[in-house]
Amino acid sequence: MSARTVPAIVLTLALVAACAEDPAAPAYQPPDEPAQALTQDEAVALFRGITRLSLNDEANPIHPGSVMVQCPQGGEVEVIETIDEFQAEGDAEGADVSLTIVPIACRMSNQGYAFLVDGDPSLRSDLHLETGTPGFGEVVRIQGSITGGLGWQLNLRSGSCQIDGLVEATASVVPDRDNSATGYFHGSVCGHEVKIDMSQSLMPLNFPI
Numbered sequence: 001m002s003a004r005t006v007p008a009i010v011l012t013l014a015l016v017a018a019c020a021e022d023p024a025a026p027a028y029q030p031p032d033e034p035a036q037a038l039t040q041d042e043a044v045a046l047f048r049g050i051t052r053l054s055l056n057d058e059a060n061p062i063h064p065g066s067v068m069v070q071c072p073q074g075g076e077v078e079v080i081e082t083i084d085e086f087q088a089e090g091d092a093e094g095a096d097v098s099l100t101i102v103p104i105a106c107r108m109s110n111q112g113y114a115f116l117v118d119g120d121p122s123l124r125s126d127l128h129l130e131t132g133t134p135g136f137g138e139v140v141r142i143q144g145s146i147t148g149g150l151g152w153q154l155n156l157r158s159g160s161c162q163i164d165g166l167v168e169a170t171a172s173v174v175p176d177r178d179n180s181a182t183g184y185f186h187g188s189v190c191g192h193e194v195k196i197d198m199s200q201s202l203m204p205l206n207f208p209i
Contacts, residue, residue, distance in 0.1 A: 036157050037159060037190065037191060038152070038154070038159070038161065038190045040192040040194065041111070042113055042154060042190075043161065043189045043190035043191075043192050043194070044111075044189065044192075044194060044196055045110045045111035045112075045113045045115075046110070046113070046115055046117070046150065046152055046161060046189075046190070047163065047185070047189045047190075047194075047196060048110055048111070048196065048198075048200075048201065049108045049109070049110030049111075049115065049117075050077070050101070050103060050106070050108070050117055050123070050150065051101075051123075051125075051146070051185075051198065051201045052110075052200060052201040053069060053071065053072075053077060053106075053108060054069060054077050054079055054099070054101045054123075054125075055099070055125065055201050055202060056200070056201055056202065064081055064082055064083050065080075065081060066078060066079070066080045066081070067079050067081070071103075071106040071107055071108050072107070072108050072109065073107035073108060073109065073114070074105070074106075074107040075103070075104055075105035075106035075107050075116075075117075076103075076104050076105075076106060077101060077102065077103045077104065077106055078100075078101075078102040078104065079099055079100070079101055079102075080099065080100040080102070081097065081098070081099050082097070082098045083095050083096070083097050083098075084096045084097075088130060092130050092131060092132050093130070093131055094128070094129045094130035094131055094140075095129050096126075096127070096128050096129075097125075097126075097127045097128075097129060098124065098125070098126050098127075099124070099125045099127075100122050100123070100124050101119075101122055101123040101124070101125065101148075102119040102121070102122045103117040103118055103119050103150065104118065104119070105118060106118070113154060114154070114155075115152055115153065115154055116152070116153040116154075117150055117151070117152055117153075118150070118151040118152075119149075119150065119151070120148075120149040120150050120151035120160050120161070121148070121149065122148050122149075123146060123147070123148035123149075123150065123163060124146070124147055124148050125144065125145070125146045125167075126144045126145050127142055127143070127144035127167065128142070128143050128144055129141070129142050138172065139170060139171070139172055140170070140171055140172075141169070141170050142167060142168070142169040142170070142183065142202060143166075143167065143168055144166070144167045145164075145165065145166050145167060146163060146164075146165060146167060146185060146187075147163060147164045147165075148162075148163055149161060149162045149163065150163070161189065161190040162188070162190070162191075163187070163188065163189050163190075164187050164188050165185050165186050165187015165188060165189070165194075166185070166186050166187060167183070167184070167185050167198065167202075168183070168184055168186075169181070169182060169183030169184070169198065169199070169202050170182055170183075171183070171199075171202070181199045181202070182199055183197070183198040183199040183201070183202045184196065184197060184198060185198050
């Protein structure tokens with residue numbers, strides 16, 4: 001073996017030893033994938049859960065000001081309310097009600113889905129309520145809108161849900177078996193065009209009419 005060959009062998013062995021001492025290279029990580037959006041069923045469950053909790057809280061009937069509604073599994077929802085009562089033509093009377101709905105680490109379950117919900121930044125519900133006395137019963141009619149955004153977590157997924165749509169509802173002020181309450185939201189929820197039954201969210205009515 002020539003003297004010129006020895007340094008080359010030494011260098012090669014040194015490089016092999018250095019590589020053996022290096023920590024193992026990390027396993028391949030695929031690029032980050034966008035968060036999976038809510039399905040339509042999940043989006044409807046989120047909407048129904050937060051609106052029923054916020055609009056139909058029997059412990060805190062609607063009145064001007066701010067109330068904190070406790071969520072079933074922890075956290076809360078701040079509901080900021082303004083009310084403008086009016087007297088319309090004829091026998092009709094009613095109120096314009098605006099509610100700003102701000103979930104704060106609100107944990108709730110609906111339709112089998114367990115959500116953690118925060119305001120993103122909030123939902124706003126503007127409702128026009130009017131009563132009349134057709135036939136022998138007093139009836140309240142509701143028209144309005146629900147708009148805004150929510151931040152959500154569902155298991156290991158999370159994201160933002162934008163909501164924008166109209167509300168229409170009718171009910172007897174005194175429960176009437178022959179004329180059950182009806183209420184619907186038509187619009188967009190988390191990117192899905194939906195028609196959602198809101199009769200359980202809006203009735204019984206906790207409004208000052």
